[in-house]
Amino acid sequence: xxxxxxxxxxxGKGTQALRLVAKYGLVQLSTGDMLRGAVKAGTPIxxxxxxxxxxxxxxxxxxxxxxxxxxxEQPDARKGFILDGFPRTVxxxxxxxxxxxxxxxxxxxxxxxxxxxDALLKRIxxxxxxxxxxxxxxxxxxxxxxxxxxxxxxxxxxxxxxAYYRKKKVLRTVDGxxxxxxxxxxxxxxxxxxxxxxxxxxxxxxxxxRIKPMEPRLGIMGNKSSKRPQAARKSSAAxxxxxxxxxxxxxxxx
Ligand code: ADP
Numbered sequence: 001x002x003x004x005x006x007x008x009x010x011x012g013k014g015t016q017a018l019r020l021v022a023k024y025g026l027v028q029l030s031t032g033d034m035l036r037g038a039v040k041a042g043t044p045i046x047x048x049x050x051x052x053x054x055x056x057x058x059x060x061x062x063x064x065x066x067x068x069x070x071x072x073e074q075p076d077a078r079k080g081f082i083l084d085g086f087p088r089t090v091x092x093x094x095x096x097x098x099x100x101x102x103x104x105x106x107x108x109x110x111x112x113x114x115x116x117x118d119a120l121l122k123r124i125x126x127x128x129x130x131x132x133x134x135x136x137x138x139x140x141x142x143x144x145x146x147x148x149x150x151x152x153x154x155x156x157x158x159x160x161x162x163a164y165y166r167k168k169k170v171l172r173t174v175d176g177x178x179x180x181x182x183x184x185x186x187x188x189x190x191x192x193x194x195x196x197x198x199x200x201x202x203x204x205x206x207x208x209x210r211i212k213p214m215e216p217r218l219g220i221m222g223n224k225s226s227k228r229p230q231a232a233r234k235s236s237a238a239x240x241x242x243x244x245x246x247x248x249x250x251x252x253x254x
Contacts, residue, residue, distance in 0.1 A: 001026060001080040001191075002105060004087070006161060007113035008154040009147065010124040011176045012183060016113065017084045019184050027076050031086040034067050035059060036139075054140045056149030058088055058157055065095040072099065088158045093165075110165040111187055113176035117151060 001024050005013040017028045035053060038046035045067070049059045068086050071077065087093040100106060121144070128142055141150065165171040172190035174183055 001108045002083075002100070003081070003108060003191075004083045004110040004165075005113065006110055006158070006165070007176060008115060008117070008120060008158075009150045010120045010127070011113040011115045012180065013084050013113060015180060016111075016183060016187060017082050020082055020187070023188075024080065026080040026082050028082050028084055029068065029071055029077065029086070030084040031064050031068065031088075032084075034071065035064070038067075054146070056141050056146040056153065058153050061089055061091045061095070064088070065092055065099075068096070069099050072103070087161060088154075090160050090164060093161055107168075107170050109172050109191060110161075110170050111190060112162055112165075112171060112173040113183065114173050115176040117155075119177060120151070121147065 003020065003026070005017055007013050014030070017030070020026060021028050035045075035049050039050045039053065040046070045063055049063060052059050064086060068083070072081065083096075087096050124142075124147055125144055128138060128144070131138055131142075141147075162171065162173075172187075174186035174190060176183055178186070
């Protein structure tokens with residue numbers, strides 16, 4: 001299984017990724033962790049991105065795309081992976097499509113963890129205060145001012161991905177303001193194969209039904225439209241019966 005977790009900082013992507021790793025035996029590929037690793041190791045990439053990360057801005061697309069392209073090639077990612085924090089811009093999503101296509105693989109789902117921004121700020125500020133009180137080390141970008149910048153970057157550069165993946169019919173949206181176990185349940189539901197997930201109903205978006213060109217267009221607006229598919233099916237079945245009859249197909253066989 002190949003998944004993307006989409007959501008602003010503090011939405012709970014990391015928490016849910018851990019559960020998905022345990023349940024499906026996937027590897028979690030977090031670009032934030034990879035970039036922090038590069039900074040810590042003092043690699044050329046690390047030097048290039050340190051200041052950008054410290055101020056809560058996004059690192060250049062080419063840097064991140066190269067890191068992910070290499071990481072996906074590793075043997076442990078063959079069975080499946082969860083991308084956490086990537087893609088974060090439309091050009092990154094386009095690059096990912098290209099990388100996956102080249103390897104003949106496809107995304108199974110993009111899980112959007114939807115959260116309220118004000119509640120999120122409070123949630124993270126509380127987390128920062130608690131960690132400080134416990135004397136735990138904080139990330140350089142874990143302070144309220146930088147956090148606002150990270151949220152602004154998400155709003156401006158990452159939210160267009162919701163429409164991008166909705167269009168590709170792989171988007172599943174879950175309510176990230178619910179308690180953690182409920183979010184997990186919602187994700188499991190969104191990932192379980194079934195008519196609702198396949199039709200994209202889990203993303204809470206009403207979709208237009210596709211009408212085959214041959215079928216009569218009945219019911220145009222409002223609640224009438226719900227009758228349309230059944231009526232269309234009936235007329236289609238009637239047409240098939242007529243065709244069979246014309247070919248002598250309705251004659252009972254011995
Ligand atoms: P968050 O907790 O804000 O979701 P991450 O740990 O995923 O943060 O990332 C931390 C920082 O690393 C980001 O603020 C950004 O500077 C950089 N970063 C991570 N992933 C990407 C990406 N896909 N594109 C650009 N920058 C990224």
